[in-house]
Amino acid sequence: MLWRCSEIDGYEIEAKDGALGHVDDVLFEEARWTVRWLVVDTGHWLAGRRVLLPPSALGKPNAQARCFPVDLTKQQIEESPPLASDLPISRQAEAGLYQYYGWTPYWDGDLMPPLSYLSGGIGSGFLFPPGNERRERSELAAAADKPREALAGDPHLRSVGDTTGHAIRASDGDIGHVDDFLVDDEGWQIRYMVVDTRNWLPGRKVLIAPPWIKELDWSGRRVLLDLTRDAVKNSPPYDLQRPLARDYEAQLHDHYGREGYWPRG
Numbered sequence: 001m002l003w004r005c006s007e008i009d010g011y012e013i014e015a016k017d018g019a020l021g022h023v024d025d026v027l028f029e030e031a032r033w034t035v036r037w038l039v040v041d042t043g044h045w046l047a048g049r050r051v052l053l054p055p056s057a058l059g060k061p062n063a064q065a066r067c068f069p070v071d072l073t074k075q076q077i078e079e080s081p082p083l084a085s086d087l088p089i090s091r092q093a094e095a096g097l098y099q100y101y102g103w104t105p106y107w108d109g110d111l112m113p114p115l116s117y118l119s120g121g122i123g124s125g126f127l128f129p130p131g132n133e134r135r136e137r138s139e140l141a142a143a144a145d146k147p148r149e150a151l152a153g154d155p156h157l158r159s160v161g162d163t164t165g166h167a168i169r170a171s172d173g174d175i176g177h178v179d180d181f182l183v184d185d186e187g188w189q190i191r192y193m194v195v196d197t198r199n200w201l202p203g204r205k206v207l208i209a210p211p212w213i214k215e216l217d218w219s220g221r222r223v224l225l226d227l228t229r230d231a232v233k234n235s236p237p238y239d240l241q242r243p244l245a246r247d248y249e250a251q252l253h254d255h256y257g258r259e260g261y262w263p264r265g
Contacts, residue, residue, distance in 0.1 A: 001184075001185045001243075002182040002183065002184055002185075002191055002192075002243075002244050003182065003183050003185060004180050004181070004182060004183075004194070005026055005160050005180055005181040005182075005183060006180050008023055008026065008038075008183070009023055009024070009025075009026075010022050010023060010066065011023045011061070011066050011067055011068055012065070012066060012067035012068070013038075013040050013053065013067070013068055013070055014067050014068065014069045014070065015070055015072050015073055015074050015076075015077065016070075016071065016072065016073050017073050017074055018074055019045075020040060020042060020045070020051075020070070020072075020074060020077055021040045021041050021042035021043050021045065021046075021051075022040065022041055022043070023038050023039070023040060023041075023068075024039045024040065024041035024050060024161075025038075025039035025159055025160060025161045026038060026039070026159070026160040026161075026181075026183075027039060027052075027089070027157045027158065027159055027160070028157065028158055028160065028190055029156065029157060029158075030156035030157070030158050030216065031156060032189070033189060033190040033210040034187065034188060034189045034190070035055055035183060035188040035189070035190065036054065036055075036094075036106060036157060037052040037053065037054055037055075037089075037157070038052070038053050038054075038055065038058075039051075039052060039083075039159075040052070040053055042077070045074070046077075046078060049082075049083075050083055051077055051080055051083055052083055052089075052097060053070065054098075054103065054106065055188040056103070056106070057070050057071070057072070057101070057103065058070060059071065072101075076101070080097065080100055080101070081093070081096045081097055081100055088156075088157060089157055091107075158218075160181055163178055163181075164178050164179065164180065164181075165177055165178060165221070166178045166221045166222060166223050167221060167222045167223070168193075168195050168208070168222075168223050168225065169222055169223070169224050169225065170225050170227050170228055170229045170231075170232055171214075171225065171226065171227065171228050172228050172229050173229050174199075174200070175195065175197055175200055175201075175206075175225075175229055175232050176195045176196050176197035176198065176199065176200055176201075176206075177195070177196055178193050178194070178195060178196075178223065179194045179195060179196035179205060180193075180194035181193055181194065182194065182207070182244065189261075190210060191209060191210075191261065192207040192208060192209055192210075193207070193208045193209075193210070193223070194206075194207060194238075194240075195207070195208055195232075197232075200229075201233060204237065205238050205240055206232055206235055206238055207235075207238050207252060208223075208225060208227075208232075209253075209258070209261075211258065212225060212226055212227055212256065212258065213225060213226070214226040227256065231255075231256065234255070235252060235255050235256070236248060236251045236252050236255060246262070249262075250264075
């Protein structure tokens with residue numbers, strides 16, 4: 001199932017002993033276009049405090065109540081390492097959070113290549129994955145104490161909130177701006193950018209998959225595509241009000257002559 005990030009925004013986070021706050025932003029790793037953290041605004045409970053939670057810590061969502069359960073207490077959240085207010089978030093800071101909670105870091109055993117080389121999804125959806133059992137704190141402490149180089153350097157984490165609004169430029173001209181993201185509940189990978197073309201094709205929104213992106217110009221707030229304006233203009237229309245069907249995805253990928261991320265056959 002694909003979720004719009006705008007739908008996840010505002011979801012409440014329910015601890016074992018009460019509400020922690022709500023989802024305020026989503027941080028994804030640029031190289032793999034995979035969501036690594038939810039930014040949770042704790043509201044009046046911890047005034048002025050935001051905390052990070054990895055998707056693997058979330059239980060099955062309650063879509064009707066718009067909330068995610070987490071197997072944590074409010075005291076655990078309150079005593080967690082403080083979060084710097086702005087990006088970038090260092091790998092050491094991430095390691096400190098995983099050490100504190102006793103969880104397996106996402107980079108442990110992560111031998112996956114960047115998204116441009118992927119052919120299929122990963123993970124086990126919103127439930128706790130089998131490889132995410134709690135580990136001995138001494139083992140995690142040793143990992144956190146390694147030199148920064150041993151931790152594979154600082155990750156390129158990007159904010160969905162900050163990326164929304166970036167201009168989208170085809171190989172021969174502008175086509176619109178980033179309006180939303182579609183995230184797969186199998187592994188929390190970003191499968192598509194939703195592009196608003198209102199200034200070019202009024203009333204039309206189109207989907208762009210990360211492998212079709214040529215370059216990300218973060219300083220210029222632009223996304224450069226490996227596609228022409230005509231190719232985008234003639235792409236299958238996307239209906240925002242309907243769930244995304246696999247038949248539509250296959251039609252979209254066939255239109256651009258690209259392989260799908262799911263196994264075909």
